[in-house]
Amino acid sequence: MSIVDRVSVGDARVGELPQPVTEALRDMSPFLLALVPFSLAIGAASAAAGFSFAEAMFPVFAIFAGSAQLAGVESTRTGNGILITVLIVLLVNARFAFYGAGLARWFVGVPRWKSLLLAIPLVDQTFLLCQERFSEQADVDWRVRYYGTVTAGLVLCFATCQLIGFQFGGNLPPTLGLHLAAPLAFAGMLAKSTKERSALITACVSGCVVVVASGFFGALALPVAVVAGIVVGSKPIATTNLDIERTS
């Protein structure tokens, strides 16, 4: 198969674009590297919480969201009930509503049932990768294949590493620093997502508020901080929009 696909928009050929599978594999490699220790840590945390093998692996496919799963495992371990744990998971995953909005925009023209299937594994990594890549690729088929490849790679890595972490995590020495996997991976993603001033302000506010709010809101501190960060960070955007409207 050729390394490039000929892509067209309507009837007009707009050029040759790299094959989506190749591009996806290349783009997601740093994310996979980041996902390995993070997934190992989640698997180890599940084992430490006393989960059986089936209980540890079930959330991988039920929610497919690492940070929410980790939050859910921690909540269960500390004795929170079903409702509190579910609420925590949903609040951590509330951002997926915005990712879903992005997905709806990426796959305009795709049958609704297909969009609903594509939404199942939508996570931070797929959103960040696709948001950047799809700004330069208009062909929907190309996008679906790229998205599918990224998703397959993430699921495979996520599940396999959690399995390994569950089986062997308890035997790894703490000096390996697996507990740092999540903050390191997220710090890297954060550095990439704060190129604009408003994003940097949002991150600073959110990062500070979560610490202060943890004393008052407990597990709900994270969503409170996220909302506070967005409200403060979006002010420059709102001001800019207002200025544009006044000018026009």
Next chain:
Amino acid sequence: MIIFATFALAGIGTYAIRIAPILLGDHLLSSSSIESRIGLIAPAVLAAIVSSALLIGPHGARLPGIVELVVVGSAFAIVRHTGNVGLALAIGFPMYWIGALLGLT
């Protein structure tokens, strides 16, 4: 069984969150202010998670370990400079291991 029920409910809720904009797409996507805020969700969540991991312990806010702070801060700076997310872990873990070998952790 309780764990299965918990994560099954969480999974259903999470999927509902993911597909809500697809089912209600026209209403959500027509708002430019919401679209502007989409880009702010990721940094807000990521910053909150990083901050929580470093600065919040089982009993509330805590001072972070100096090695952890330096490692995560360096990872942030390196990725910001290079744009390569994979370097956060590729450099962060060896830095932590060196700190552990020196007895700083």
